[in-house]
Amino acid sequence: QARLVESGGGSVQAGGSLRLSCEASADVSRLDNMAWFRQAAGKEREAVAGAHPETSGTNYYYYADSVKGRFTASKDNAKNTLYLQMDSLKPDDTAMYYCAAHGSWFTKSFVFWGQGTPVTVSS
Numbered sequence: 001q002a003r004l005v006e007s008g009g010g011s012v013q014a015g016g017s018l019r020l021s022c023e024a025s026a027d028v029s030r031l032d033n034m035a036w037f038r039q040a041a042g043k044e045r046e047a048v049a050g051a052h053p054e055t056s057g058t059n060y061y062y063y064a065d066s067v068k069g070r071f072t073a074s075k076d077n078a079k080n081t082l083y084l085q086m087d088s089l090k091p092d093d094t095a096m097y098y099c100a101a102h103g104s105w106f107t108k109s110f111v112f113w114g115q116g117t118p119v120t121v122s123s
Helices: none
Strands: 004-007 009-015 018-022 033-037 047-053 059-063 071-076 080-088 095-104 109-113 118-122
Touching: 004 095, 009 071, 018 033, 018 095, 033 080, 047 071, 047 080, 047 095
Parallel strands: 009 118
Antiparallel strands: 004 018, 018 080, 033 047, 033 095, 047 059, 071 080, 095 109, 095 118
């Protein structure tokens, strides 16, 4: 059973930064697409950022409009770990953040999901 383990969540004041990590088990191919989603209380799940591995060994990243310029995704293919650097955080960024793998950024459908890590941004 593939496992995704998120870490790095916490509480921060508006304008602050956090870095999330998602370590994928060996069952998750290093060639799989991965992504970060978030779900705030009472709201639908939202795709935040995605990583698409290319044949060159690099990754192409996608971002939701709401986080462009503030969040930066990166992936260490050797460690099979996806990161999300979140800067200039806003109270609206408060949510449970989930890592996902083996799916499509375009359909927002992924097979494997982590348990989530909470992010709270206070004003």
